[in-house]
Amino acid sequence: MELKQSLDVFGEFLVKNLRDKGIGNAEALLSNKSKSPSxxxxxxxxxxxxxxxKDLIKEIVIKSIDGAIHDFLFSLQELADFENNIQIFVNGKNIVELSDGIHGESFSENGWNAKFSKYGAKE
Known part of the structure; x- marks a missing residue:
């Protein structure tokens, strides 16, 4: 239980601080609600x-962010399998070693996007 918990702690952090922030920024731009002069x-x-x-742009943004997260996690998995020179630990546990394929953890009906994203898994 503790092993999965550490993996989910990382997944929730990644989803809320990368995926949801990126989608939220796109939504602010698409709805003319960004306060930034730039x-x-x-x-x-x-x-x-x-x-x-605008819906198509949002879909492209989500697919781009999800693709980048997948590729980032896949690269971590490859490093763990070979060089292992970049590691991420949560509660003292190497999160890549806790998963049988960390790049897939976001994408299922029970994955991180479904569990932790305010935008859900199917956007």
């Missing part, structure tokens, strides 16, 4: 898109 031009241009186009 986003003004982007939000003005996005304002010309219809809702269907």
């Amino acid at each position: 986003n003004l031009k982007t939000q003005t241009e996005i304002g010309q898109f219809n809702e269907s186009q």
Whole structure:
């Protein structure tokens, strides 16, 4: 139980601080709610898109973020299998060694996205 718990602690941290933040930033831009002056031009241009186009942009952002997370975790898995020079420990446990394929932990009906993301797994 403790092993899975450490893996889920990492997964929740990754989902909330990377996936959800990235999707949230995109949503703020798409809905013209970003307060950052550097986003003004982007939000003005996005304002010309219809809702269907904005939905497509959001889908692209989510797929891009999920793909990047997958590739990052896959690279950690490869390092663990060979060089093992980059390791991530949670509660004293190497999280890559706790999984039979850490790059797949996000993507299932019981994966990290489904359990921890406010955007769910199927976005």
